[in-house]
Amino acid sequence: MRYTDLSRGEAIYEDFLRRAGRIPFLGLGLSVDVYSPDIFDLYEELRSQQIPMAYLEIFHAASEALAMVRARLSDIPLAYHAEGIWVTQPDWDTAYNSQERLQATAFNLRMLQPHWVNQECAAKEIGGFSFGTYLPPVFTRASAEITAYQTWNAQLQLDQFDWGQQVSSPLLLLEVPPLTYFSMGEMPYAEFFANISAKSPCGLVLDLGHVWTAYRYSGAWRKQGLESFFEAFLEQFPLERVIEIHIAGLDCHPNIHTGLDTEPHGPQNWIDAHEAPIPDELLMLLTRVLGDSRLLNLKGIALEVDNKPIPLICREMKMVMEMVEPPGHLIAQVRSSATELQRESNFPVENVEPSRETRDGLTLQYREYMALVREVLSGRLDVPGSLDAEMNMGLHVYATQYLPYEILTWGGDVRVMFPNACDLLAQYGISLKQFVEFWFAHPRTSESGIEYDFFLLKIDLFVKFIGQIFPEASSLVKQEAELLIQGYLLASQGAST
Template sequence: MNSFDIEFRQRVSKIPFHGLGLSVDVYSPDVFDLTEQLEEQALSYGYLEMFKADQLALQEVRHRNPSTYLEYHADGLWVTQPDWEISYRYHDELTIAMNHLRQLGCSWLNHECATKQIAGHSFGTYLPPVFSEASAHVTAVNVRSAQRLFDKRFEDHALPSPLFLLETPPLTFFAIGEVSYADFFRFLAEACSCGFVLDIGHIWTVYRYTGAWQGSSIEDFLEGLLRAFPLERVVQVHIAGLGFHPAVLRQDQRHRCPPNWLDSHDSPIPDVLFRMLNQVLAHPRLINVRGVALEVDTKAISCIIQEFRRLGEQCTAWEQEQRRKLADAIDHDPVSREVSIAEAPRHFPQDPQLEIQYRHYVEMLTQCTSDSTFPQTNLLSTVDPTGLNVYRQDYLPYEIFEWGGKFQEMFPATMQALASLGGGCEGLFCFWYSHPHSFSEPYDFFLVKVHYFVEFIRVEYPECLTLAVQEAADLRDGYVLACQARSSQNRP
């Protein structure tokens, strides 16, 4: 046990057992409608993990749930990135997160071990890190920096400083890097005191998109992953739906492979994930879990009720046993309530080429940038070319042109003007990924889309710029009003 393990044990010992809960959005579905219907069905929950939202909305959640454990699922903290503290407004994002943590009275902050921005390039959904030892060390340094800020901010708070948790990321058709998924988290655990969230559906995507399905059953694969994973660091377990993407074939019949499922919170939870959950919860090294959450943002309430009932029926015995084990552990192996901060150098030895590797990562995904300074890395040799091609030919263009709003609907007048000139926005994709940009505001993919459309028009169709600028201003104003309206609808 190293000094980071000791620090983790001291931190996690302050977190009470939460039991079964839900990881939810304030708005979709409406969290108050959801909890009301759960109570009508006599389905009790131990906690709610709230996704990042407007502070007034989160304040109302705390007001209406004065005695419920509330935890926080953050977004926008790109701790996997080597330039996080230089290229991104990391301090602003951390300040927002800390304000939300105080508002809710949280024991932990959960964030995907993934990013939506790399080297100034923005994506709509999470991308996993480069799976390498150097990448794990950079992530650990950034998490340690964030945890120290939490500690300083919460010195005068009645509750302990929230523990930073990293969630195992989903794979979207591919993985990249030289070490295994489990070893990456082992390297993280050796270099910082954070906890982990083990997401069952995300683990299934590892089985599917690393090609592990070709050589083993899901049960054998999971057994091997759990054997290598630092399970003692797992504080929470997530289970959520898996679903198909509208732009991608559902299954490659040529190879009889598993379905092309992706992480999809609005989709039903397949039976295989409930079986995997049983296998995970039965593992003897899973000793520090404080909660198991059904992740349900964007899902229909009727489906949530059905799945949460099943989760309760499946996990009641585990919940009772875990509660007893934690009580016995506190009685027989008390941990110092004073956290001993592990001493380590601010900068671990790391590969100086990591930032260049991440730029190469973007080039591999988009094929829209060209940089002669890229080293001859082995990144491409670690990626399944079939999955990579699906991502960059089908998934990513859909993300740019369809997800979060179609440009024809966002900029109707500008698009009509382009059509009259015989033009269109087909070239926007490569324009987007050929022009890295550092944004002054916290990450918001809708606003990123607005920015890049206007810049594309500025360069390629300047005669339409006045129209585009006006429509962009209308979109931004309407977006602000919509966000304010969503916030106010949750207040009495």
């Protein structure tokens, strides 16, 4: 069958198969941070216990640290978890240094030579506001259409780079995102990714913990048990696009008392927590999905273990190894037509740009999304009338508890970062809650250059906050900021030396 005989949907899927067919089946690996735990200490401990590890998926880090990983672990197959490619955002091309970020990603990809590059289908910068952890997209038809277009466009741009020893550019994957207490939009979680797959040849990462949070915070748990929810999810979800499966821990936030109503036998108020043990619920989901006949293109299963103690990582690797079928059972059976297409140098399938009306509509949806979060955060709106009771409670917990913790403590406690400046604020009765209000006072143009770095952003905004609220301390806070930046850059670039 030739391309001209295919429908558009079939042609898009063939393009995906052509790209996926270049990736070998890897097996059971780890998705890791370079720094915590130290990746080389982890590798040596796995070797000492004779625990096989098929590959490593490396989360975004300083290029110098990534180069060290490639040099010291030269025989280990790699994948790469990128950061800052916000394809969910309608202004991705214009507001987030998209070309520079793709170039920086390509630089790291050439260095690592990974089989794929994974980007969370979520963002940490939305409508001029910045966050430390991912916010999922609005789950609407317009959102799926634009995400699909921009994901494919990013892949096409990556295809244009010089890949040196690599035969071709790595396949771009979208990872299903976590829900942190709430979600926005009327489209079901699984259907959203089916819509993306119908319009883009991207691969997918099926994160089982993230799916559990969709079960918990969509309110689905009130209507059905986890197993029946997952069965219905799998019926809608495009399993044939799954290149990788993630499994990690879930836990209640240690510093947040949610106040969410849970029936006596209802699920816990868990959120995504890579440092926590893998719960039995996710092991059950893993067993179920690995037995599905539509899982045709799976290449790897990764335990996400950043911030997890090494002894626990080793125990869980052994446990999951016993669950996973022999590799031959999981190797993708790519159709012969796709194998023929792999030999073609050009594959003439067009990426159709969404209409201006669709893009403007999504822009408005994100503005409303951010306005709602800010209004609840500020206390101007307690219960959004447009949301059901479950979403009301979840959004309230997110905006009034999770976000302030994120700004003040997560990824760098401002009291520890700026001890002298914070002491002065305390002496004059100035609450750090005002910094949270300052952070979300108004949208800002992305000023972070090519990279998105929450720690450096926090430093920059705290200096600006002090300059506005207490200018007498500006010199002091700038001195503290300079020391922080110098130490952070040295630590990032010289990690694990």
